[in-house]
Amino acid sequence: MPELTYFEHLSYILPEVAVTLGLCLVLCWEMFSRRQDRTAEARRARGMETGILSLGFLAIAGVLLLIRFSWNPATVFGMVEVDRFGTMFKLFITSAVAVVIGFDLMDRRAQDDGRSETYFLLLTAVLGSYFLVSSYNFLLIYLGLETLGLASYALSGMHKRGRASAEAALKYVVYGALASGIMLFGASLLYGLSGTLQVDEMAGHIVTAVREGRSVQVALPTLLILVGFGFKLSFFPFHWWAPDVYEGVPTPIATFLAVGSKGVALAAFLRVLAMAFAGIMVFDDPSVGILNEPTPFLANLGGTLAIISAATMLVGNLAALRQTNLKRLLAYSSIAHAGYIMMGVAVLKPSGFEAATLYTFIYYFMNLGAFGMVLYFANQTGSEDIGSLKGMGYSHPWAGVATIVFLASLTGLPPTAGFAGKWILMMEAWDGGLGWLALWTGLMSVVSLFFYFRIAKMLFLRQADQEIAVVRTPILSGMLVVLAVFSVVFLYFDPLLDLAKTGINDLFY
Amino acid sequence: MATALFYLFGAGALFSAANVVFRRQAVPAAIWLVTCFFFLAGEFLLLGFPFLAAIQIMVYVGAIMVLFLFVIMLLDLQAHQPIQSQFRHSIGGALALVLVALAFVAASGGQALEAENQPAAPEISALVEALFTRYLLPFEVTSVVLVAAIVGALTLGRSPGGSDHPAKS
Numbered sequence: 001m002p003e004l005t006y007f008e009h010l011s012y013i014l015p016e017v018a019v020t021l022g023l024c025l026v027l028c029w030e031m032f033s034r035r036q037d038r039t040a041e042a043r044r045a046r047g048m049e050t051g052i053l054s055l056g057f058l059a060i061a062g063v064l065l066l067i068r069f070s071w072n073p074a075t076v077f078g079m080v081e082v083d084r085f086g087t088m089f090k091l092f093i094t095s096a097v098a099v100v101i102g103f104d105l106m107d108r109r110a111q112d113d114g115r116s117e118t119y120f121l122l123l124t125a126v127l128g129s130y131f132l133v134s135s136y137n138f139l140l141i142y143l144g145l146e147t148l149g150l151a152s153y154a155l156s157g158m159h160k161r162g163r164a165s166a167e168a169a170l171k172y173v174v175y176g177a178l179a180s181g182i183m184l185f186g187a188s189l190l191y192g193l194s195g196t197l198q199v200d201e202m203a204g205h206i207v208t209a210v211r212e213g214r215s216v217q218v219a220l221p222t223l224l225i226l227v228g229f230g231f232k233l234s235f236f237p238f239h240w241w242a243p244d245v246y247e248g249v250p251t252p253i254a255t256f257l258a259v260g261s262k263g264v265a266l267a268a269f270l271r272v273l274a275m276a277f278a279g280i281m282v283f284d285d286p287s288v289g290i291l292n293e294p295t296p297f298l299a300n301l302g303g304t305l306a307i308i309s310a311a312t313m314l315v316g317n318l319a320a321l322r323q324t325n326l327k328r329l330l331a332y333s334s335i336a337h338a339g340y341i342m343m344g345v346a347v348l349k350p351s352g353f354e355a356a357t358l359y360t361f362i363y364y365f366m367n368l369g370a371f372g373m374v375l376y377f378a379n380q381t382g383s384e385d386i387g388s389l390k391g392m393g394y395s396h397p398w399a400g401v402a403t404i405v406f407l408a409s410l411t412g413l414p415p416t417a418g419f420a421g422k423w424i425l426m427m428e429a430w431d432g433g434l435g436w437l438a439l440w441t442g443l444m445s446v447v448s449l450f451f452y453f454r455i456a457k458m459l460f461l462r463q464a465d466q467e468i469a470v471v472r473t474p475i476l477s478g479m480l481v482v483l484a485v486f487s488v489v490f491l492y493f494d495p496l497l498d499l500a501k502t503g504i505n506d507l508f509y
Numbered sequence: 510m511a512t513a514l515f516y517l518f519g520a521g522a523l524f525s526a527a528n529v530v531f532r533r534q535a536v537p538a539a540i541w542l543v544t545c546f547f548f549l550a551g552e553f554l555l556l557g558f559p560f561l562a563a564i565q566i567m568v569y570v571g572a573i574m575v576l577f578l579f580v581i582m583l584l585d586l587q588a589h590q591p592i593q594s595q596f597r598h599s600i601g602g603a604l605a606l607v608l609v610a611l612a613f614v615a616a617s618g619g620q621a622l623e624a625e626n627q628p629a630a631p632e633i634s635a636l637v638e639a640l641f642t643r644y645l646l647p648f649e650v651t652s653v654v655l656v657a658a659i660v661g662a663l664t665l666g667r668s669p670g671g672s673d674h675p676a677k678s
Contacts, residue, residue, distance in 0.1 A: 020653065027660065077646040117664045124657040131650055143650045147657060154661025216615050223612075 004076065012076040015061040015068070015090065016130050022057025023123035026050050030116045047115030051105045054119040058098045058126070065091050073506055079137035079198065081271075085503035086134035088357075089267040092364060093129040096260040097122050099368050099479070103252035106476045108379045110250060114158055121158075122256065125151035129264040136199040136275050138187040141268060142180070145228065148261055149176050155256070156249045165248025172241045176231060179238065183228025189221040199275040207279035215297035222301065225272070232265035235338045236312040243319070246331035251378060254327055255371035258334040263360050266341060270353050273345070274507040277301070283349045298348060305346035306437050312339030313444040320451045326374045326384045329451060333370075333410060336448060337363055343441060344425050347432035350508050355421075355428040357500035362409070362421040362490055369406040369483035373399065376476050381468055386455060391464030398477050400459050402484035407452040409487040412445045417490035424497070515555050522548035535581045539574060546570050560633050 010017065029050050065087050073083035101119060104110060128147025135141050153176060157169035191197055194205035206218050230238040246254040282294050316336030323329040341363070344356030374384060376399050381388040393400030409418030422445065426438040490496055525545035532538040546569045553562040640648055 023653075027656075078643060079646065114664060114667075117660055120660055121657065121664075124653060124660075127650075127653055137647075139644065139647050140650065143647050143654060147650065147654045150654060150657050150661060154657070154664060158661075158664045220612050220615075 009076040012068075012074060012082045013080060013130075015064040015094075016127060018057055018061045018064060019123055019127045019130065022054060022061075023120055023127065025057070026054055026116055026120045026123060029053060048105065050116040050119050051101055054101055054123055055098055057123070058094050058101070061126075062091060062094045062098075065094065079140050080131070080134050081136055082134060083503075083506040085267070085271065085506045088499060088503045089133040089264055090130050092267075092361070093126055093133075093260050093264050096263065096364060096368065097126050097256065099372075100252045100256045100260065102475075102479065103255060103372060103375055104250070106379070106473060107250060107252055107375060108471075109382070110252075111159070117158065118155065118253075121151040121155050125155075125256070125261070129260070133264050133267040133271070135268075136271060138191070138197045138199065141272070142184060142187065145183075145232065145265075145268070146180060148232075148264065149180060152176075152257060152261055155253050156245050159248075159250055159253070164244070168241070168244035168248040172245045175238075175241050179228050179231035182224050186221040186224025186226075186228070189224070190218075193217055193221070199272055203276050203279050206276055210280055210295055210297045215295070219297065219300070222276075223304075226304075229265055229269040229272075230308070233262055233269065233338050233342075234335050235308055235342055236315050236335075239312065239315065239335045239338075242335055243323075243328045243331040246327045247325055251327065251371055251375040251384075254331070255368060255375075258330065258371065259364055259367050262334070262338065263364060266345075266356065266360055270345065270356065270504075271507060273348070274350075274353065274504075277348070278508055281348055283351075302346050302348045302432075302434075305342055305348070306434050309339045309342035309346050310437055310440050312336065312342060313441065314339075317444050317447045317451075320448070323451070324386050326377075326386055326389075326455070327371075329386070329455075330367075330370055330374065333448070333451075334367060336444065337367070337410075339444075340422060340425060340441060343429050343434070343437055346434060346437070347428050349428075349432060350504050352428045352432055353507070354497065354500045354504045355424045357503060358493065358497050359421040359425055361496050361500065362417040362487075362493070365483050365486045365490065366406050366409040366416075366418055369402065369480060369487060370410060372476065372480050372483065373403045373406060376473065376480060379473055379476070380471055386458055389455065389458040390462040391459075392468075393459035395464070395468070395470055396477075399480050402477075402480040403459060404456055405484040405487050407456055411449050411452045413449075415488065415491050417487050417493065420491050420493045424493070511555055515552065518548045518551040518555065522552065536578065539577050539581060542577075543570050543574050546574070560636065 030046055033046060033049070068082065069084060069087050069091075071082070073081065075081055101122060104115070104118065125148050128144045128149075128151065130144070131140055132144030132148060135144060153169065153173045156172055157166070159165070187197075190202055190206075193209065194202040196202060209215065209218050227238065231241075234242040242257075246257065249257070277298070280295055280298055282298065313336050316332045316334075316339060320329050320332035320336065323332060337359075341356050341359050344352045344354075344359060346352070347355075376396075377389055377392060378384050380392065380396070393403075405416060409416035412418045412422040422441065426441055429435070429438040429441070522545050525541045525548060528541040529538050529545060532541060546565060550562040550565040550570075553559075553565060
């Protein structure tokens with residue numbers, strides 16, 4: 001590839017540039033339009049303006065990403081890989097944050113102050129995610145993770161809803177700082193081993209170390225780096241923050257933490273694993289035609305990930321059984337889903353990574369829907385308690401039916417996308433020698449049926465205590481219905497799987 | 510001589526770090542952290558990175574720790590409230606320490622971890638060149654991180670009942 005000039009490099013990261021411009025403008029908007037008018041209407045209008053401005057810039061970034069999707073992979077700035085895997089997940093986070101901003105604009109309980117800061121921080125998180133999912137240099141990965149992290153901490157702390165939520169936010173910051181510190185330590189040990197920050201250049205040293213029986217030197221940093229990603233993905237034993245934080249923040253922010261930040265953390269994790277360990281993974285590589293010998297190191301890594309996956313499912317599903325707050329319940333449910341996704345990662349093969357990516361995409365639709373459902377009913381009743389849903393299914397048929405679809409999909413019942421995704425994950429685990437984990441997942445899905453069904457039971461099988469006036473929110477209902485349709489349509493998952501395959505292909509070959 | 514100094518500074522750093530953890534009062538703990546940073550700067554100097562040593566002292570000791578002390582004194586924590594700790598937390602900490610130590614012994618196989626290709630001590634000019642060419646993008650991303658941190662801090666620090674932003678019901 002010929003040497004590119006600075007501006008040619010820049011042309012590859014135009015979506016990033018667009019988001020950066022957007023966040024600067026959102027930050028300045030309220031400053032320039034700061035009329036002395038402090039009435040509620042004026043403040044609401046300003047919140048609206050910045051929200052629409054952010055959506056506009058996200059749309060520009062989305063279009064640029066779509067255009068870029070057909071480009072050939074390229075490396076710019078020596079550390080950003082512009083490939084379809086990254087672009088895929090950038091579209092994922094862009095659309096997820098767009099939905100989150102939409103949710104926030106429709107949240108009737110949202111405060112009007114601090115809206116522009118919320119959108120600014122969400123856009124910053126998008127920018128961090130862009131670099132996180134496309135970089136293979138530990139410095140930039142860390143910076144991306146930290147941008148995402150700082151934005152998330154601020155987002156979870158800025159809505160002062162009393163002592164418990166402040167405590168949750170503080171815990172989130174402290175654990176988050178610790179986790180990223182531990183991850184940095186792991187990365188610096190790998191730097192000591194290889195003398196480089198580029199994961200692709202580390203790979204050679206890692207393979208040599210493992211082949212020469214010095215695998216502990218790789219295992220220790222790998223475990224430390226796992227802590228950093230584990231915190232973001234909220235898998236066991238780094239999941240403690242999630243329920244408290246989700247409960248303490250407004251629903252749109254919880255949606256962002258559960259869907260957006262988890263998805264991009266998974267993408268970065270997959271990229272690091274694929275780049276660092278492709279040389280010792282056991283799979284048929286059509287370009288080389290060599291089947292690597294299985295190594296004890298790989299078996300141990302896979303085993304560790306599998307145990308983490310099983311424990312995460314157990315903790316998430318069992319704890320969810322006892323929850324009465326809808327957002328806490330969904331927090332534990334999203335922990336359990338991190339466990340399902342990790343099952344595909346634990347296989348440590350391209351096909352397993354494909355299954356994990358596919359499930360993440362399906363998770364995106366059904367979880368956005370589930371959190372949207374919480375927002376919808378909280379708009380109606382002003383409560384996030386599971387008891388407040390009594391009999392709401394009859395007065396709100398569209399949202400009620402959509403909720404049933406999301407719940408079925410989260411449980412993994414046919415005929416929904418959740419079933420297809422979970423089925424493929426279990427097949428991959430079975431083929432990858434993790435049969436016990438596949439069976440465990442089946443068992444855990446049965447457990448999860450109980451708490452998901454409790455929501456459905458409240459909606460349709462209980463009588464309402466009193467009549468609550470129906471508040472018409474056509475846009476939100478429409479979003480829920482569209483998400484529900486997607487959650488069913490993707491039972492026919494071939495296009496999504498093709499997409500995941502294309503992306504993972506870019507990672508490995 | 511250099512080796513002896515290395516171990517001396519190392520022991521000093523460990524001792525001060527332990528003091529940071531075990532001191533019950535916030536201000537002495539912070540001062541011990543300053544001491545720890547000085548010892549670490551000495552280590553960097555011995556390893557041939559004078560610039561890093563200077564930066565360590567200027568940024569961490571000069572700026573960050575002074576800020577810490579300001580915050581501690583602003584909150585007036587020093588005399589009245591010794592930091593509480595619980596026995597079970599100590600057990601957890603001790604367990605983590607032992608496990609990490611074991612992991613490191615296992616990782617090194619009983620020998621010191623050695624970098625395969627020890628990077629040469631860089632000139633400051635080389636450092637600057639790397640920062641503005643090879644690492645230009647991370648450098649620019651850092652500015653966004655900082656802006657996000659500032660906005661986050663200001664938003665968190667804003668009191669809900671402040672004059673600029675009247676409290677909402």
